[in-house]
Amino acid sequence: MPDLMPFAQWLHATPASNWINSSRWLWPLCESLHFMGLSLLVGITGFLDLRLMGFFRRVPVAAARDLMPFALVGFGLNVATGIVFLIGLPEQYFANRMWWFKVGFLALAGLNAAFYETRLSAKMLALEPSGDLPRAAKLVGFVSLVSWFAVLYCGRMLAFIGDAF
Amino acid sequence: MTELFASIEGSALAAWVRESPSIWAYATILTLHTVGLAIVVGVNVVVDLRLLGRAPRIPVASLRALFPIMWAGFAINLTSGLLLFIADATTKSGQRVFWVKLACITLALLVARTVATRLRHDHPGNLRALAVTSLVLWAGAIVAGRLMAYL
Numbered sequence: 021m022p023d024l025m026p027f028a029q030w031l032h033a034t035p036a037s038n039w040i041n042s043s044r045w046l047w048p049l050c051e052s053l054h055f056m057g058l059s060l061l062v063g064i065t066g067f068l069d070l071r072l073m074g075f076f077r078r079v080p081v082a083a084a085r086d087l088m089p090f091a092l093v094g095f096g097l098n099v100a101t102g103i104v105f106l107i108g109l110p111e112q113y114f115a116n117r118m119w120w121f122k123v124g125f126l127a128l129a130g131l132n133a134a135f136y137e138t139r140l141s142a143k144m145l146a147l148e149p150s151g152d153l154p155r156a157a158k159l160v161g162f163v164s165l166v167s168w169f170a171v172l173y174c175g176r177m178l179a180f181i182g183d184a185f
Numbered sequence: 186m187t188e189l190f191a192s193i194e195g196s197a198l199a200a201w202v203r204e205s206p207s208i209w210a211y212a213t214i215l216t217l218h219t220v221g222l223a224i225v226v227g228v229n230v231v232v233d234l235r236l237l238g239r240a241p242r243i244p245v246a247s248l249r250a251l252f253p254i255m256w257a258g259f260a261i262n263l264t265s266g267l268l269l270f271i272a273d274a275t276t277k278s279g280q281r282v283f284w285v286k287l288a289c290i291t292l293a294l295l296v297a298r299t300v301a302t303r304l305r306h307d308h309p310g311n312l313r314a315l316a317v318t319s320l321v322l323w324a325g326a327i328v329a330g331r332l333m334a335y336l
Binding site: 055056059060064075076078079080083169172173176180181 | 208211212215216219220222223224226227228229230231234235239240241242243244246247250251323324327328330331332334335
């Protein structure tokens with residue numbers, strides 16, 4: 021892996037980074053928004069995941085997916101606030117292995133969702149509303165649920181394994 | 186009251202949560218508190234958005250199945266929250282924002298219980314006001330919880 025520390029130090033010296041660190045309230049504001057974003061994302065995605073795994077049979081799979089635009093709003097909120105944290109203190113994240121695990125699980129969740137959307141979603145909509153789902157759908161739901169909670173775990177553990185906050 | 190909180194904080198359990206270098210002490214308890222938050226607020230977000238008219242293809246009555254998940258998440262957060270509280274009982278009990286957070290959570294849970302009860306009826310009526318109240322209270326609980334680390 022290329023050494024990211026020169027980039028991190030450059031980023032840390034930018035006016036944007038200075039501004040983020042000089043504001044007393046920006047950091048807690050972004051953290052609050054980050055928690056609201058994760059609630060939207062994990063709540064709505066988790067609902068669809070559980071449906072794909074075979075829970076909530078009274079909810080058609082297509083309907084369980086209808087709230088996903090709000091999950092994407094949550095995701096966008098967390099990417100934006102996450103970038104604020106990263107610009108504010110780049111070294112502590114790049115140097116933290118839990119942060120890289122978090123990025124890895126984000127990628128897994130993204131690939132899993134892309135697989136569902138391109139290969140499975142259309143087939144799922146054609147199924148009987150309350151019917152049993154193919155094993156691939158159950159697996160996608162399970163992988164998604166596990167990845168998002170792993171993202172959460174790694175994000176919170178940043179502060180304790182590797183000393184970021 | 187202050188003496189009570191001081192004696193709680195002086196207990197062996199509180200000292201373990203606060204001072205143990207083990208990853209299973211403070212770090213894991215705090216992480217579980219975030220996992221529980223995602224479950225509790227996440228379920229409420231799904232229920233509230235549906236009650237506000239989003240995703241109309243989701244049958245409203247089916248939302249009832251989500252509440253046991255919310256209560257499981259709350260059990261995680263009540264337990265982890267109590268452990269985090271006793272670790273710093275004197276400081277936290279002296280923070281006004283801590284009591285604001287508890288008030289938001291108590292009211293939000295009462296709203297959730299009311300919604301769950303109304304959903305048991307054939308005609309639950311208009312629950313939009315309760316849904317908005319719920320979203321505002323959970324956002325308030327999150328902000329107040331975060332501010333505990335800064336005020």
